[in-house]
Amino acid sequence: MITLFHHPKTRSTRFIFLLEELGVDYRIQQVNVRKRDGTGERDPANPHPLGKVPAILDAGTVVFESSAIALYLTDRFPQSRLGPTVGEPQRGAYLSWLAYYSGVLEPAFVSKFLKTEVPRGTAGWVVVEEALTPLVEALGRGPYLLGEHFSAVDVLYGTTFAMFRQSPLMEKSAVIDAYAERTVSRPAYQRALAREGG
Numbered sequence: 001m002i003t004l005f006h007h008p009k010t011r012s013t014r015f016i017f018l019l020e021e022l023g024v025d026y027r028i029q030q031v032n033v034r035k036r037d038g039t040g041e042r043d044p045a046n047p048h049p050l051g052k053v054p055a056i057l058d059a060g061t062v063v064f065e066s067s068a069i070a071l072y073l074t075d076r077f078p079q080s081r082l083g084p085t086v087g088e089p090q091r092g093a094y095l096s097w098l099a100y101y102s103g104v105l106e107p108a109f110v111s112k113f114l115k116t117e118v119p120r121g122t123a124g125w126v127v128v129e130e131a132l133t134p135l136v137e138a139l140g141r142g143p144y145l146l147g148e149h150f151s152a153v154d155v156l157y158g159t160t161f162a163m164f165r166q167s168p169l170m171e172k173s174a175v176i177d178a179y180a181e182r183t184v185s186r187p188a189y190q191r192a193l194a195r196e197g198g
């Protein structure tokens, strides 16, 4: 059984969503985390090396970092069809969007939030507006990032857009709005909210 180390209303909530989509047995272990307001602290029960959430434990194997957890879970439960497996045509796109999420999109949002300039050509990521362009293009081709089928990348991107689309971090986009709505209206997302304990 998978154990998810979770704290309500954080990045770990979307892994309850993914586990619900996968339809596998899992348990949630709620842990304490450090908060921006100075409250909270690292929880010794959390195996994440920085004390962050999410992290998972699967029969002695610890996995941390959202993109790695998404890939691990969809490889571990391929019958769910929530992530193309090695040799499938969409595998390359799947890996690319997973890496892009942590390596490009999140840093772009955080840079904008912190009002930090993104140095042209050297940062490894770009400003939010540029980071969104290929995503909007991909979403213009299909309801989901990989086309017709919902996958674990949509769990990451769809929930992030649902959170930020009303904020000054993002310009309004009808394509992204509709995609965010499609993602969070899934029954598994509603079940996740009911289980997350926030």
Ligand SMILES: N[C@@H](CCC(=O)N[C@@H](CS)C(=O)NCC(=O)O)C(=O)O
Pocket: 009, 010, 011, 012, 033, 034, 035, 050, 051, 052, 053, 054, 064, 065, 066, 067, 102
């Ligand atoms: N890059 C990590 C980020 C995880 C992260 O920063 N989680 C926040 C909650 S949303 C956290 O655990 N914060 C507590 C801390 O930084 O100590 C991932 O995507 O999994």
